[in-house]
Amino acid sequence: MQTMIGRASPRLIGLYREKSWLIFDVFFPMLTVIGYVMIYKAIGAPEDYVGFVVVGGAMTAFWMNILWSMSSQLYWEKETGNLPLYIASPAPMMGILLGMALGGMVGTFIRATGVILIGSLLFNVTYTIQNGFLLGIIFILSMISLYGLGMMTASLFLLFGREAWHLANLAQEPVFLVSGFYFPLKFLPFWVSAAASIIPLTLGLDGMRQLVFASGATLGFLDPKLEAIILAVLSVFFIVGAKLLLDHTEKLAIREGRITENRR
Amino acid sequence: MSSLTRKDLLSKDFLSIFRRSFKTSTWLGWKIESNWTDPFLFAVYSIIKPLSGAAIIVVMYSVIAQGNYDTPYFAFLYFGNAFFQYVGSVMTGVSWAIVDDREHYKTLKYMYVAPIQMPTYLLGRGMARILVGTLSVFITILGGILFLNVPFHFSEVNWLLFAVTFVLGIIALINMGLILAGVTLMLARHSDFVGDAVASSMFLFTGAIFPITSLPVVLQPIGYALPTTYWLELIRRALIGNVVDAFPTFAGFSNLQLLGILTAFALVLSIVSNRIFKACEHRAREQGLIDRVTNY
Numbered sequence: 001m002q003t004m005i006g007r008a009s010p011r012l013i014g015l016y017r018e019k020s021w022l023i024f025d026v027f028f029p030m031l032t033v034i035g036y037v038m039i040y041k042a043i044g045a046p047e048d049y050v051g052f053v054v055v056g057g058a059m060t061a062f063w064m065n066i067l068w069s070m071s072s073q074l075y076w077e078k079e080t081g082n083l084p085l086y087i088a089s090p091a092p093m094m095g096i097l098l099g100m101a102l103g104g105m106v107g108t109f110i111r112a113t114g115v116i117l118i119g120s121l122l123f124n125v126t127y128t129i130q131n132g133f134l135l136g137i138i139f140i141l142s143m144i145s146l147y148g149l150g151m152m153t154a155s156l157f158l159l160f161g162r163e164a165w166h167l168a169n170l171a172q173e174p175v176f177l178v179s180g181f182y183f184p185l186k187f188l189p190f191w192v193s194a195a196a197s198i199i200p201l202t203l204g205l206d207g208m209r210q211l212v213f214a215s216g217a218t219l220g221f222l223d224p225k226l227e228a229i230i231l232a233v234l235s236v237f238f239i240v241g242a243k244l245l246l247d248h249t250e251k252l253a254i255r256e257g258r259i260t261e262n263r264r
Numbered sequence: 265m266s267s268l269t270r271k272d273l274l275s276k277d278f279l280s281i282f283r284r285s286f287k288t289s290t291w292l293g294w295k296i297e298s299n300w301t302d303p304f305l306f307a308v309y310s311i312i313k314p315l316s317g318a319a320i321i322v323v324m325y326s327v328i329a330q331g332n333y334d335t336p337y338f339a340f341l342y343f344g345n346a347f348f349q350y351v352g353s354v355m356t357g358v359s360w361a362i363v364d365d366r367e368h369y370k371t372l373k374y375m376y377v378a379p380i381q382m383p384t385y386l387l388g389r390g391m392a393r394i395l396v397g398t399l400s401v402f403i404t405i406l407g408g409i410l411f412l413n414v415p416f417h418f419s420e421v422n423w424l425l426f427a428v429t430f431v432l433g434i435i436a437l438i439n440m441g442l443i444l445a446g447v448t449l450m451l452a453r454h455s456d457f458v459g460d461a462v463a464s465s466m467f468l469f470t471g472a473i474f475p476i477t478s479l480p481v482v483l484q485p486i487g488y489a490l491p492t493t494y495w496l497e498l499i500r501r502a503l504i505g506n507v508v509d510a511f512p513t514f515a516g517f518s519n520l521q522l523l524g525i526l527t528a529f530a531l532v533l534s535i536v537s538n539r540i541f542k543a544c545e546h547r548a549r550e551q552g553l554i555d556r557v558t559n560y
Binding site: 028029031032034035036038039040041042043044045049079163166169170172173174176177181182183184187188 | 300301309312313314316317319320321323324325326327328329337341368457460461464465467468473474478479
């Protein structure tokens with residue numbers, strides 16, 4: 001618990017100390033959101049689609065956080081020389097990963113809320129919340145499974161060299177596409193959506209849209225209750241997987257001398 | 265080497281250093297970008313990202329238009345989005361070397377003591393991304409023509425207009441990248457995202473995906489003040505001329521007039537960018553920022 005709080009605190013304190021994130025993490029993502037909204041407006045899409053883009057745009061913050069501040073984090077720590085210190089300290093690595101996840105989740109939640117607030121005010125988005133309880137459950141399960149995935153991939157990235165940066169870079173637009181960040185998932189071929197469901201935000205976003213927009217239910221991929229069950233399974237799978245993988249890769253990385261290498 | 269006089273610029277040494285700086289940094293840039301994996305995987309990596317970006321817009325359009333791609337707006341959107349890929353790859357390509365060399369490889373200070381021209385070095389380092397960007401644009405357009413019936417008729421293309429416009433636009437973008445490189449030199453944090461952030465802003469204001477007349481009146485002047493707006497308009501006129509008639513933003517301007525505006529932008533940026541870069545570089549030297557590592 002001490003390790004977790006210790007690792008989470010720099011991320012939370014950073015929110016207050018370094019306020020430039022407001023521009024880079026809220027204002028600039030908003031520009032992309034506005035661009036996509038303008039496309040929908042230009043082709044005369046129903047108003048709910050504007051809301052889909054705003055919510056999707058906000059959720060990109062979580063995915064970017066997973067890629068650059070969870071998956072790649074141990075790799076960066078290795079590059080900057082912190083990783084051997086983590087391993088040499090009595091702090092459990094799982095605690096460090098959980099701290100990263102907690103700090104990242106809280107910080108990103110504030111950023112995503114900023115995008116939703118500005119987007120909703122700017123485009124007058126109407127939300128029709130149909131089941132607040134289920135919405136909360138889906139959001140929480142999405143976050144647990146998403147950050148579980150981040151913890152799992154963090155240990156995988158520990159083994160990577162220069163390719164880590166490129167892999168994280170590659171997992172942006174293709175994921176935005178197959179996970180339906182800017183359009184309802186239902187419009188992708190079923191098996192593409194089913195395969196993309198391994199990324200928790202795919203089902204999380206679909207479920208949340210179904211529960212907050214009037215036309216959401218007609219444009220949903222699966223029943224939100226089923227999506228919540230799948231997300232619960234994914235949460236357990238990713239967190240247990242993260243623990244097992246971390247133990248394995250840590251041993252492997254120590255044995256092969258990858259903890260202190262710098263292959264840039 | 266960076267404080268060159270007019271006499272130096274006309275000397276044989278200048279050309280020789282230019283050639284050497286450009287050739288070596290292009291080779292270095294290409295190796296850094298591509299040799300982390302095998303060539304096949306690199307090719308796949310290079311095209312998946314931009315194709316996915318284009319596919320997002322295609323799916324968004326398709327969901328609402330129910331697969332009817334045979335509209336002027338789709339062609340406008342598709343070509344604008346495809347060529348806009350250059351904005352990110354050229355500008356970030358040129359400015360990214362500052363971040364890469366200073367933060368990651370910690371070699372920027374060595375570049376400054378080496379007998380090279382810094383702007384030429386940065387251009388060379390960016391060439392790999394420009395080449396990959398070219399491949400992405402080509403594949404995106406080819407995919408649109410083959411699979412989405414984007415209205416493109418080879419015989420109706422104004423190739424001369426396209427070639428001149430293309431070169432002028434790339435010159436303008438390279439110089440904007442050099443300005444960004446100067447700004448990046450002075451930034452401690454977020455320098456990684458400067459190129460992408462500026463490209464995102466331009467995505468909105470330059471009429472890449474919708475006519476700038478759709479923007480609120482108060483924001484439209486931003487679009488008119490950017491060379492990319494004219495570049496994209498001329499590219500569309502050259503490649504899909506008849507489609508552009510449906511969007512009268514620049515209806516009052518002939519091709520020649522627009523070309524004149526773009527040329528003026530390219531010329532002014534070529535002069536201004538070098539001066540801005542030099543000013544930023546001077547400030548960075550004075551404040552000891554050339555070898556600053558922030559680990560941010």
